Amino acid sequence: MCMTTECVDRMTSEVGIDSTSVKEANAGRNIREGSPLKKGPWIKAEDAILMDYVAKYGEGNWSSVHRRTGLARCGKSCRLRWANHLKPDLKKGAFTQEEEELIIEMHAKIGNKWARMAAEFPGRTDNDIKNFWNTRLKRQRRAEKHMLPLGVFFQEFSEDKQNKELATSSSANSDPHLLPINNVEIPTAENRNFEPSQQLYPPGLLNIGFSSFLDTPATSLRDQGLNSSWNTHSVRSTVHSSKRIRGSEAWFSDQNVDLSQAHHQYQNDGSLFTQSLGFSSLYTRNLTSNYHPSSAGDIPGIHASSSEPKLKGKLELPSFQTPMTSWDSPSSVPSIESSNTFIQSPPNEYTDSYSLSPQSSDLLHAILYGSQTPNASRNNSHQETSRDAGPDSCPVLQEIQWGTNPDAITPSGHTITSVFSEYTPSSGGSLEDHQSIAPLMGCNINQEMANFTPTAGNDDTSNHDLFSETDMYFSSTDWAHDKME
DNA sequence: AATGAGGGCAACCGCGACATT
């Protein structure tokens, strides 16, 4: 279809739009594609035409915009432009802290349902929220690039131990595709197609203490003032969730926390377990209804010593979150971004309420903002560049120190200690004390790492392979290189 | 001052759901 000058004149007169402005608006249309429709940035003249059209015909019938006004834009483009920019009640500007917190909470519950989220934010568009979230992911990925390759880290801690312990522990594992970390077996780099299948973890486990922390802007962590004691044994990272959960497994192991016991516990009382970690009841419901772990064996890649029941039921997944049935035979390999999103998007149904319980919200706040930390997201984004990957900004170090800072105050006035106390099961099970929860939260890592004993691959390359070559656990190897320099 | 990296944002694309013919 060719929009001739005569056509434009005729149509614009019908609609009452100045034909000159239409001609002006249509200048520079996408000639290359041979399309009568224009692509790319909108100009004011186009906006004016579209606004006139909406004023006259109302929202909708986007496909007729081109027909009725001669505006060389497709209906979809018009709808998008209107919805994202021209709509009168749109709220522009940075997200407030409250909005950010709500986004985080909602994303934890419903995943990448931007439109549904936007419905809860008057004046905000799904695109706004999506961009906001993706920006966080970018930041997150950047932070990951600078984190410590744990192989190096572990080696530093265990060089003096591994030689004498290697013989006994390595003999315990005969699977060449698995590198044991104590009792936890981890697929080696040989399983290149392997991608952690996060949905096979208890959703809440992934969601609190790891991914939420992951979301925390680097400066938010740095600004907690927890930056004074960097040393060569400190981990520098915001760890990818898939890495973090793996680390947590090692921590469980190192803390003599038996995963099977832990899982038994939340099989018996999912709420206790999840709440102990600050999970909302939403996750509890998932744990108790869809997820029935009874031992570490329910978590692929963790090979418990006994046989266990498998996952029951099918978890509802966001569109991109293709379920995988096993660690080494993924039906698809989601991107890192997807993985992140996945982890942060437990496959839960939309619930009747977005709000976490006050207590879990407290813990969420504690995780996200630490001690009276002013939100440092976009306004400080430029301070969060690669410079923040320096020793002073080691997120995990801050996790460690944060974990040792019992007086950190949540926005609602609770100390970290009190929140932990509130959520720590008072008795029974292997998660009965802070010590067992702390590893989940990244606390006391020094001790645990110090206890860590590589049981295989006691050379540089094997660790390196495990933690960086796969691109799934650790995205960067340049940290060690930097460190050498 | 030049340059590259990263952040933020706008817009497009592909796909699926739904309505209409």
Next chain:
DNA sequence: GAATGTCGCGGTTGCCCTCAT
């Protein structure tokens, strides 16, 4: 019931700006 059109959603890309080196 099939074909077609429309709309909405989620994912991705590209551009521009800022900042650090």
